[in-house]
Amino acid sequence: MHAIGPRVNVFFTHLMTMTFVLVAIGSSFSYMQLRKSSPIVDLRMSEMSFLRQLQREKCDQAYIKFDLDADFRKMWSWNINHMYVYVVAEYQSSTHTRNEVVVWDSILSGRQDALIARKGQYNKYSLKDHGYGLRNTPVTLKFKYNILPYMGPLFYGEEGQTSFNVPANYTSRSVSFA
Amino acid sequence: MMEMLQTFLFYWRRFKDLKKRQMILQVVNLGMLLSAALIMYKTFMLISNSESPIVVVLSGSMEPGVHRGDLLLLTNYDKTDRLVSGDIVVYKLPERPVPIVHRIIKIHETEDRKIDVLSKGDNNIPDDRDLYGPYRKWLTRPMIAGRAFAFLPYAGMLTIIMNDYPQVKYVLLLSLSLFALVGAD
Known part of the structure; x- marks a missing residue:
């Protein structure tokens, strides 16, 4: 009846259940904490270096530069393992009602990375459209972040945005938006 | 003398019978356990609307945030919940049996809500277009499992561990079923 097997079994089952309960309680507390806090963000469009057609890929391509200041130091809480921060270009084109293109991203791996200050930051991934739909289009740049916790639910947030108009013609000269 | 032998045989048969019954009971118990696990998984599938609601990350392409061996819980409400850029998704290509866990970096949606998606692993330098194969530029909604x-x-x-060392899997399965069958209550 009270052999070693059932005892070990009960012990580990209990341990598992308790761990799950602790994880659930802890991560929901940190989730509520994150919902209340937000970073201080200043995102400004700086310039478009060029706008061209890519014949081979059959799409428009633009290179952009932006200024980004973001401060996560206040909201960095105990359950944040890493943070994926990214700048998304959102716009409407004649063929697609919703276009979201990530132009820059970075991973913050601790409180020491929580302050971002980039001036004249080039896009990491160029702004490429699905087709030839970039000319004369209003684009909104948005700064978003995805928190990867030690455990529990993933958290998504956004703060700070800036808008600009893509020029009406293809250009190899840079266009300033500052 | 004869009578004694008969009573002994009677009890022996009963004992053997009992053993058999217990054996059957153990087998049934094992079956119940397995079907309970199956029902739980199917319930998760129903709630999450995803064909694979729990996914183990098999590659390091999402480091440093998501490691090999981490578990991800998925939902797949394709009607109500729109995918957005930055979402971590699991997709399956028709030619590849292994699901891939990566992040959406581009999404283009038409008026009738058809989406073209481009994904990339956080730890990879290029995006996933080379993974998609020579004739595919975008992922579409049916390929995304959640x-x-x-x-x-x-x-x-x-x-x-079981994937890397299949012997461990067999040893574990064998010993588990052995314990479940002959183990004391």
Whole structure:
């Protein structure tokens, strides 16, 4: 009846259940904490270096530069393992009602990375459209972040945005938006 | 003398019978356990609307945020919940049996809500276009099995070990079923 097997079994089952309960309680507390806090963000469009057609890929391509200041130091809480921060270009084109293109991203791996200050930051991934739909289009740049916790639910947030108009013609000269 | 032998035989048969019954009971118990696990998984599938609601990360392409052996919980509400850029999704290509856990970096949606998606692993330098194969530029909605909404570290480590060392799987399965069959209550 009270052999070693059932005892070990009960012990580990209990341990598992308790761990799950602790994880659930802890991560929901940190989730509520994150919902209340937000970073201080200043995102400004700086310039478009060029706008061209890519014949081979059959799409428009633009290179952009932006200024980004973001401060996560206040909201960095105990359950944040890493943070994926990214700048998304959102716009409407004649063929697609919703276009979201990530132009820059970075991973913050601790409180020491929580302050971002980039001036004249080039896009990491160029702004490429699905087709030839970039000319004369209003684009909104948005700064978003995805928190990867030690455990529990993933958290998504956004703060700070800036808008600009893509020029009406293809250009190899840079266009300033500052 | 004869009578004694008969009573002995009677009890022996009863004992053997009992053993058999217990054996059957154990087998039934094992079956109940397995079907309970199956029902639980199917219930998760129903709630999450995803064909694979729990996914173990098998590659390091999402480091440093998501490691090999971490567990991701998925939902797949394709009608109500729109995918957005930055979402961690699990997709399956028709030619590849292994599901891939990566992040959406581009999404283009038409008026009738058809989406073209481009994904990339956080730890990879290029995007996933080379993975898609020579004739595919975008992922479409049916290839996406779900988006991650929660994360449990190391919880899938056993799967990784069993994948890397198949012997462990057989030993574990054998000893588990042996314990379940002959183990004392």
